[in-house]
Amino acid sequence: MKSGGRSKEPPVAGEITGKRPKRKCLQWHPLLSKKALDFSEEEEEDDEEELEKVSVQKDEVEEDSSEQRARRPMNAFLLFCKRHRSLVRQEHPRLDNRGATKILADWWAVLEPNEKQKYTDMAKEYKDAFMKANPGYKWCPTTSKPVKSPSYQTVGNPRKKVWSFSCNSPKDSTAKKVPKTNSLPQLNFAMADPTKMGGLSMLLLAGEHALTNREVGACHRLGGLIKSAFMSPQSSLSVAPEGKPCKQSALFQLAEVSRFGFCLGFTLNPDHYPHMHTSPLCPPSPTSTSTDTTPPQQNRHASRVKKKSKKKEAAESNHSEISSSAKQVNKKCNHSETNMDSIFSTIEAVASGAWAPTDDKNKKRMQTCLGNLPKKKCKTKCNISPAKEEERGKESHSDPAFELNTENRGSRKSERSCKGALYKTLVSEGMLTSLRANIDRGKKGAFRAFDDANWSHESWTMSNIGPNNPKKLKKSKSKDDLGKLEEEFEKKFNSLPQFSPVTFDKKGIAVSTLIKAKPNEKVDSRLWNIPPSTLQSILKNNSSKRYLNVWRIHEYVQAPSSMEMLVGSQKRKARKTKITHLVRTADGSVSADKTKDLNQEQDKKPLPQQNLCNEKRCYSPRVEEADRSTEPKELPTFFSLAALAEVAAMENAHRMCNLLILHDTPTTHAQQWFHFHNIPLGFCTQRN
DNA sequence: AAGAATGAAAG
DNA sequence: CTTTCATTCTT
Numbered sequence: 111m112k113s114g115g116r117s118k119e120p121p122v123a124g125e126i127t128g129k130r131p132k133r134k135c136l137q138w139h140p141l142l143s144k145k146a147l148d149f150s151e152e153e154e155e156d157d158e159e160e161l162e163k164v165s166v167q168k169d170e171v172e173e174d175s176s177e178q179r180a181r182r183p184m185n186a187f188l189l190f191c192k193r194h195r196s197l198v199r200q201e202h203p204r205l206d207n208r209g210a211t212k213i214l215a216d217w218w219a220v221l222e223p224n225e226k227q228k229y230t231d232m233a234k235e236y237k238d239a240f241m242k243a244n245p246g247y248k249w250c251p252t253t254s255k256p257v258k259s260p261s262y263q264t265v266g267n268p269r270k271k272v273w274s275f276s277c278n279s280p281k282d283s284t285a286k287k288v289p290k291t292n293s294l295p296q297l298n299f300a301m302a303d304p305t306k307m308g309g310l311s312m313l314l315l316a317g318e319h320a321l322t323n324r325e326v327g328a329c330h331r332l333g334g335l336i337k338s339a340f341m342s343p344q345s346s347l348s349v350a351p352e353g354k355p356c357k358q359s360a361l362f363q364l365a366e367v368s369r370f371g372f373c374l375g376f377t378l379n380p381d382h383y384p385h386m387h388t389s390p391l392c393p394p395s396p397t398s399t400s401t402d403t404t405p406p407q408q409n410r411h412a413s414r415v416k417k418k419s420k421k422k423e424a425a426e427s428n429h430s431e432i433s434s435s436a437k438q439v440n441k442k443c444n445h446s447e448t449n450m451d452s453i454f455s456t457i458e459a460v461a462s463g464a465w466a467p468t469d470d471k472n473k474k475r476m477q478t479c480l481g482n483l484p485k486k487k488c489k490t491k492c493n494i495s496p497a498k499e500e501e502r503g504k505e506s507h508s509d510p511a512f513e514l515n516t517e518n519r520g521s522r523k524s525e526r527s528c529k530g531a532l533y534k535t536l537v538s539e540g541m542l543t544s545l546r547a548n549i550d551r552g553k554k555g556a557f558r559a560f561d562d563a564n565w566s567h568e569s570w571t572m573s574n575i576g577p578n579n580p581k582k583l584k585k586s587k588s589k590d591d592l593g594k595l596e597e598e599f600e601k602k603f604n605s606l607p608q609f610s611p612v613t614f615d616k617k618g619i620a621v622s623t624l625i626k627a628k629p630n631e632k633v634d635s636r637l638w639n640i641p642p643s644t645l646q647s648i649l650k651n652n653s654s655k656r657y658l659n660v661w662r663i664h665e666y667v668q669a670p671s672s673m674e675m676l677v678g679s680q681k682r683k684a685r686k687t688k689i690t691h692l693v694r695t696a697d698g699s700v701s702a703d704k705t706k707d708l709n710q711e712q713d714k715k716p717l718p719q720q721n722l723c724n725e726k727r728c729y730s731p732r733v734e735e736a737d738r739s740t741e742p743k744e745l746p747t748f749f750s751l752a753a754l755a756e757v758a759a760m761e762n763a764h765r766m767c768n769l770l771i772l773h774d775t776p777t778t779h780a781q782q783w784f785h786f787h788n789i790p791l792g793f794c795t796q797r798n
Numbered sequence: 799a800a801g802a803a804t805g806a807a808a809g
Numbered sequence: 810c811t812t813t814c815a816t817t818c819t820t
Binding site for chain 1: 812813814816817818819820
């Protein structure tokens with residue numbers, strides 16, 4: 111069904127539409143512009159030359175779209191996100207990623223310029239380095255490229271996804287000069303030819319050897335692979351046998367690969383190595399499932415041409431739970447990997463600090479977990495029969511037994527969730543920063559657990575080459591340099607300040623005043639009484655910041671009813687600079703440190719008004735729902751609706767009051783609100 | 799593949 | 810002004 115592909119347009123039309131061809135982009139890495147970062151390099155000269163040459167050419171060649179394009183450098187905010195997302199997720203385990211992003215945005219918004227400085231600086235540096243490495247780089251590739259190389263149009267055949275890990279970096283466009291443009295030095299893993307994979311496959315196979323403990327062993331292998339990639343002479347393996355060596359590129363690829371968990375399919379599925387030549391990540395299955403299952407890593411590297419029609423956004427406003435659940439039922443089970451699942455559970459256990467590999471008891475526990483896994487949706491065998499697969503697909507995903515550490519990590523039931531966990535905890539930066547966060551904050555010995563497992567150590571040092579591991583990377587000189595570069599970069603990134611959530615809570619409250627909008631701004635007072643849903647639709651068609659401000663107040667003041675309206679997209683509708691985020695304050699109080707306490711308090715005595723501004727409602731209605739289901743906070747039955755409404759009104763008034771009080775001069779909006787609700791402004795002064 | 803955010807760059 | 814696309818990863 112997904113065979114439609116990458117674009118909403120029919121495949122045929124796809125090529126003719128003026129749309130920019132989908133491009134494969136690889137994350138640009140400062141490694142690729144060592145010069146720019148003024149790191150020392152000696153024997154890299156040629157590479158450098160090559161580099162410049164190529165980048166120049168790149169413009170002219172301009173190339174078939176199959177050519178990968180360097181990805182944009184991250185801006186300050188993105189760096190910030192990258193650095194803090196794990197923190198957010200840690201604080202709000204049940205929050206989905208979007209919610210996390212929102213929070214991150216809020217955090218970012220309250221940071222002061224000087225606090226952002228490090229990030230903006232690095233972003234700039236990052237960008238400068240990038241531009242140096244990619245002179246003439248265009249943010250938006252020229253749209254005038256009618257030429258569509260079929261090579262990247264793998265759409266028609268999802269099964270053979272092309273992992274075009276060519277000598278990717280833009281500079282590698284030298285590869286184009288090589289006769290075989292079409293058979294570019296790309297690594298097509300789907301059709302991987304061991305001979306072509308050369309050293310890489312050797313590497314992978316090398317990692318295969320024999321570690322008895324499968325889970326830990328797999329981890330070892332991963333680490334070992336990465337390590338050997340940097341240490342062994344083989345690591346200079348060239349992906350493009352004939353073309354330019356691209357040694358660096360190969361290394362880079364491997365780094366990328368390991369970084370994004372690309373290799374996991376191999377390393378964690380030794381059982382399927384035999385099939386590697388056909389489909390390393392997922393042995394072909396007779397069912398359709400194998401055709402469109404896409405490893406997350408693939409997603410990462412897949413080009414992201416996002417044709418987003420904004421029109422669509424209106425239509426999509428309500429994602430019905432029904433359809434989503436239906437989707438879940440229909441969801442095909444990935445050829446997931448047993449070992450992977452084992453890792454998942456291990457991760458879960460470790461993340462909760464409950465597992466220490468040396469502890470027999472915990473080993474047992476892990477085994478238990480593993481024993482349970484087969485029943486869950488998450489675990490699927492690669493070689494599982496189609497029938498079973500289907501059966502599994504229908505399986506309820508709400509098996510409580512599977513929820514390993516719901517409290518700590520949120521409910522991870524679905525396979526996808528597991529993969530998400532894998533991302534977060536295992537491969538991606540998320541894990542590293544998360545662990546780091548744990549260290550920084552002196553929290554539970556998650557890291558120690560990982561370290562004991564002797565896994566994270568390797569992967570950690572992989573991206574974070576610690577000074578304590580001098581021996582690493584000693585092999586080849588270039589590798590050494592690369593290691594240094596990597597180290598430098600990682601260091602830089604990791605040295606970016608990581609703000610504690612508490613910081614933002616305080617800040618948030620400090621600025622939890624409401625609007626920056628001009629005091630004299632006119633607002634149609636009728637808006638105040640418009641049902642949120644209506645207002646929402648109005649706002650959707652009106653990007654005026656004025657309305658947005660109204661919206662914000664609505665959202666804040668009318669918390670109880672705002673839940674349903676939060677369903678829709680809350681995409682930015684006005685310049686963020688014009689809006690001060692309304693930060694959660696459970697009761698509108700100004701106290702800074704109360705945030706945490708309030709939550710606890712809430713648990714103790716769930717008074718109605720305390721539900722009015724549940725922290726979570728600000729971010730995700732879904733979450734809210736989840737909370738309700740797990741811990742139903744039922745209202746006392748003796749509260750009539752009228753009484754509740756009254757309470758709510760007063761609550762709102764109080765909160766509105768706070769807002770007024772926090773301002774030297776009451777905002778027009780607030781005044782209007784009071785006026786509309788026939789509440790004398792004196793109410794505030796009295797109260798104070 | 800959409801989406802949640804900010805921001806740089808380009809159309 | 811509007812679009813695109815960098816980040817993450819869940820749905």
